[in-house]
Amino acid sequence: MSWFLLAVGLLLAGYFFYGKFVEKVFGPRPEQATPAVTMADGVDYVPMSDKKIYLVQLLNIAGVGPIFGPILGALYGPVAMLWIVFGCIFAGAVHDYFSGMLSVRAKGASVPVVVGEHLGSAAKHFMNLFAVLLLMLVGVVFVLSPAGLLANLTSSSVVYWILAIFAYYILATIVPIDKIIGRLYPLFGALLLFMSVGLVAAMLLSDKPLYSAGISLANLHPSELPLWPLLFITIACGAVSGFHATQSPLMARCMQNEKSGRFIFYGAMIGEGVIALIWCTLGLSFYDSPTALNATLAHGGPAAVVHEVSIGLLGQVGGILAILGVVILPITSGDTAFRSARLIIAEFLKMPQKPIAKRLLIAVPMFVVGYLISKADFGVIWRYFGWANQTTAVIMLWAAAAYLAKEDKLHWICTLPAVFMTAVCITYLANAPIGFGLAMLPSSLIGVAATLAITVLFLLKYRSGALAAKAPAP
Template sequence: MLWFIFCVALLVGGYFFYGAFVEKVFGINENRQTPAFTKADGVDYVAMPKHKVYLVQLLNIAGVGPIFGPIMGALYGPAAMLWIIVGCIFAGAVHDYFSGMLSVRNGGASVPTIVGKYLGKPAKHFMNLFAIVLLLLVGVVFVSAPAGMLTSLINEQTDLTVTLSTMVGIIFTYYVIATIVPVDKIIGRFYPFFGALLIFMSVGLVSALIISSEHTLMGGYEVADMFTNLNPNDMPLWPALFITIACGAISGFHATQSPLMARCMENEKNGRFVFYGAMIGEGIIALIWCALALSFFGSMDSLAAAAANGGPGAVVYETSFGLLGVFGGIIAFLGVVILPITSGDTAFRSSRLILAEYFNLEQVQIKNRLLIAAPLFTVGAILTQVDFAVIWRYFGFANQLTAAMMLWTATAYLARAGKLHWITCVPAMFMTSVVVTYILNDSGLGFGLPMQISTACGIVTAAVVAFVVVGVLGKQALPEDAKA
């Protein structure tokens, strides 16, 4: 238990110390008006209080990733918790902070526009296409996952019988509504409550585990296990762990979500709490679920068996009801289900806004919002028919590649501003090595090359990109409108 408390303390300390350092490097300007006021439109640009923006940001970024990812990552042992801590403090929270604050500095721009401004037009065109693909994958993942979980809950805990397709239809209908209505009508009004429910649910589960007479929090693990691959299926830790655990450590999906709240933030001084702080909050949630998976089942083999028999959703179900009983289990399980739903709708909302920027189509009129949303949901509905496991694998790779692109964008900004670019350059190089190694080595998704060759190519690619971004693009002058 002490190890778990120590891990949480490290994340909290990271917010207060490294988060303050990152904020200082960026250089906030409290007197500069934010897009919530300069572009107020009553639809997407709406000023909201800091606590609301934080809770909405937390729900926007925390889909099933900080739960499903850490559960599957727990199969590698406590090393997964080490990656959550290091990744969250030095990569994920930094990534989220710059994706949010660069959006604030650029009028609430979406990630492709930001990427294009600092990495060039080719990068912008690539990100326009790639971000839409990623967001559609996210939207589909965050329809299929909660639909399956809700179907199982209703059919097992009540006398009712519902089909998966019916639940998918219900969730899609909600997504359509939430995507086109003003941000403060549903998202700004109800998501702060859901965010509070999420926090209480996570704390309740770990508290139940601590007082449980049948289970011991992190019992049976040694310090050396933090640096050991314990995967019972003999899966290699590198680079798979860093793709498996995304949202709890670093996630490119967050770069598509941060601009939503950049359009609602009242002052630049709130950026560390909203963007860096929400990622730390998600990291704590990831730690909790990783610890629950490692502790509840008693052994790595038992965890592997549970994950094989129904996936991470089954692990969530068994853990929730096993620790909190029927009533508490239902509440906890619903808390988990809320996460992907509140990220799925904002994924489609982000897609709408990215396409609106690309086609220069104003979004005040509802007909313009429907004009973009309709084809998005049509494609999304088609993708729900694809096997969930296949979608999840492509999502994992696309997610981390987007994270690397955003970190390189922040690196170019800092280099051009004459600021300490290493705080983003180092994690950018690491994530570039991860995604290149993964796609070259994976035989199902990628090219199936030997690990040594794949890793060498990953390292070389990261070094070359760093030279181009810092040594070439970083020498260019910073645009006047991006300065503090």
């Protein structure tokens, strides 16, 4: 119990202290009108209250990531809790804050435009393709996972639920953001928080105490999978996730004051970190050992753990409600994933999105492709999603670091997490079966060497650029 409370306390302290420091470095301008005011169109640019935006942002970024990832991460032992806490405070929340605030400064632009503005046109073109690919993978993952959970609760097939969720996604993607997302998501967000707290309370009242054996850096994975770099790919949402960079611009188009950015962007990531901690702790506490947890995962994946833990702690009725709360997460991220993809494609094609016919022109082919991707093996999709997700985070962190360097501000708050995550992603790609399949030692050497080279190039380019900007005009 003490370790869980300490971890939650550290996350909250991170919001109030480090989050305030990050905000000061960026320098919000409360007097400057935001895109929600200057570009209101009644479809995507719609002013909303801070509390509503916070809950929508939380649901947008959450998905199954802060549940499935931490459950899988619990196999490594309590070291997973450390990554959630420190990754969230110093990397994930910083990433989310800058992806949101730089979008505000760029008139609500999507992540490819933001990246291009600070890293150049080549990076913009790459991100146009990469972000849409990531969002399609996210959308498909967030169809298949809730469809599986709903199929377990009902007599209907997985295929039925896939089609039903896709039908909802089409509707939510094309209607104005305040008609479905703005009205229902705050209620769903409150339900999610209630269910998460309810599971912790039920755990405290059960005969299975919350994990309190102490924090250890030891790798306890029963299959002896390497801690480096797999833990940092496995636990993405809840620590740092590039998917969030595609979602923050949605709320950047609705925020009415730049001072709200810390609460909405940094704060929502801290909220997701708490959810991730809850499920990581439940994974460590509900099962007697990582081996027992692994046995359940082997028979039905993270969805089986969610079902077993929820029913075991809350009974049949309460367990079903908790599972429905978990189902809401991926559905409310999947629809905004497709919505973000529509907007990125529209920006690339310079196609206005106020007419519904224009929205359908992009959405219909996009969902056809999404449905075809959903026919592939889920495990393969998930592995590609994990790497693509963290690589997107790397690019966004470098873009934020470039912005700060050009502004002659403390870029290290973004550069350091960018360096770490670059090494993670390159090492994983070199080692993983979906990449080059090299042994871990050469993979790590490649990851470190490539990261060092990228860092040196960044420092040379943007330090010289900042010095040139400060030089007096002739």
